[in-house]
Amino acid sequence: MRTIAVINQKGGCGKTTVSINLASAIADEGKRTLLIDMDPQGHCAVGLAVPDEQIEQSIYDVLLGSRRGEPTKLAEILWEISDNFELAPASIDLAAFEQQTNGTTDRENCLKDVLATVERNYDYVIIDCPPAVGLLTFNALRASTDVIVPVETGYFSLHGLSRQLDTLSILCKQCSQHINVMVLASMYDIRTKMGREILAELRKNFAGRMFWTVVNFNTKLKEAASLGQPICEYDPASRGHKDFQSLAQELIASDTQVGQKQTISTVHKQMPPVTEPAIQTSKRKEIIEALDDNLESISASAQELLAGIKNNPAKAIAAQNLDDKLNDFYGVRQLGGAVRFITLYPRAQNVQIAGDFNNWQPNKTMMQQGKDGKWELALELAPGKYRYRMVVDGQWQQDPYNENIEMNPFGEYNSILEVK
Ligand SMILES: Nc1ncnc2c1ncn2[C@@H]1O[C@H](COP(=O)(O)OP(=O)(O)O)[C@@H](O)[C@H]1O
Ligand SMILES: [Mg+2]
Structure with missing residues (x-):
């Protein structure tokens, strides 16, 4: 089971759109897929036409139950969306999760423990995270093998990216586990010069740590969400659908590559999945250091990229356009x-x-x-x-x-x- 958290502290950068449509596209490829909404705003249910008033129990009950001796089984809260595709919805109570679990031991592992019980039932779990680094995001990270950071292809999204990756690095260090972090260019608008230039720079600087697939800005994605449908149902001929199909295929193809590469991912593959204490301390240290290097170099690339654009406007963006943007x-x-x-x-x-x-x-x-x-x-x-x-x-x-x-x-x- 591969568990992928979709994380970015910035609201409105496309996390929920990516989570819903990626999960749906993976399911379309025949993989058993579970989408977990960890954002109390509950936008996954809205985007998939699950009626709010009918959600009696949510992921909140499952997470809390796992620590309260009256466990709610994950299966009890799931909504079937389509073949191979299930949703564990969020509810507003999730906003109180941090407060409710105050003083509870091991509260950052609630989601990880819950997912361990369904390890055999799914091929992929996608977790839509809230736009803040708190206990909910930390639970998602603890449970994850991969992180996708959707980044809008605009100058100011790059600005936050480096700090964002630093925060992720700190969190991953606390997690003591290998997490594969990948950047995904989202809401790409090919018609703007800035969008094109920034995508080219991202590709150069983030080679190997960025999805080849780009999610274009496509109003069909917005319309699909407002009608409660994944894009594959709303408009299979749309650009948005093609992008998510290609993203799902790229992700699935990377499954096999992950196993073959002599990288830290291989180390991860050798780890028993949930028996963490069994990992030798030295091996764990090695994994953390490798991950940390990985994140630091991504973060440094983001900083370099930003400095390059600032100092060399002619190269990156038409000078006038850049000056306008920078002076703003x-x-x-x-x-x-x-x-x-x-x-x-x-x-x-x-x-x-x-x-x-x-x-x-x-x-x-x-x-x-x-x-x-x-x-x-x-x-x-x-x-x-x-x-x-x-x-x-x-x-x-x-x-x-x-x-x-x-x-x-x-x-x-x-x-x-x-x-x-
Ligand atoms: N690729 C895209 N093309 C067009 N609109 C998009 C795209 N991605 C997201 N949106 C729209 O942008 C808004 C914010 O996206 P959302 O996925 O809710 O972001 P987040 O979950 O990060 O807050 C929504 O109205 C969504 O429909
Ligand atoms: Mg969201």
Whole structure:
């Protein structure tokens, strides 16, 4: 059984889209596939038309049960989506998992223990992770053999990538296990020069640690999710479907390669699957060091790549375009008495902000559209801590350029702003 966690701290980079459609494409290849939603926002169920009100038990009950002596079996919460494809849905309670398991021993191994009980039932398990590094993501990592990091092919996604990989490296070190980390270019827009240039640079710098397949920006993927269907059902002729088919095939093909290579993966293959104490300390050290090198070099590549683009605009991106991008500051910052919000939504019709500073009424605070998909707004706010979300064409979401987030009572993420 190969277990793959889809991780990126950034919300909106395509984790859920990748999780749903990759799981469905793997199942289409005849592999027994389980999709586990570890994000309390429960978007996998939404994207697969599993009615929220009918979800009586979720992965939360299974995880908690595994530590409470009244285990809920994984089979009891599963939804059959199609042939070979099952979903373990999330629920909002998952937001309380960290708090509920406070003081419980071994709480980072709940998912790993649960999956050990179904080891023989599946070929692939895909885990959709929340956009934060907490106990839920750590549980996913502990249970995983592989991590996929979806990365949008834009300058600012590269910016966060290096730090992201550093965090993963720290987490993997704590896990004491070999995890194969691969970068996946997602939401690639071939029509933009920046997209093309960045993909070329990613390929050069991440050779061997990046999927050959790229997931293109395809509105059919968005439509499929809003109708609750995987792309293979909604539009099998679409670009989106072809991309996920190819990703699934690339992943499955790498199964055999993993076994053949004389790399750290081979070391991993020799390990007994769940009998961790049996691994000799020296072997474990070797695995961790190799993984750490692997991650550090990916992270260093990301930094180099970023520096290269900054210092050599002519090479990477048309100079004017790059200057525009670099001089911009996306996100939120304080400038004198005002707070400036700047964001990028090239396809949006209108962008609003709702927060505790306007009683969460977005129509009071519209952002102004600039050129090239940029939206901005300056607000005068008294010193203090504020929570806010962006409302993009009616859809509420966290500010994609502000990494300071906090989960709200609905299991979604508010962006946080501190005015001094
Ligand atoms: N390749 C893509 N092409 C078009 N839209 C996409 C693509 N990937 C994701 N989206 C859309 O972008 C939004 C955020 O994607 P999602 O998968 O929910 O991200 P995350 O799980 O990382 O928050 C959703 O509206 C989704 O439909
Ligand atoms: Mg998601």
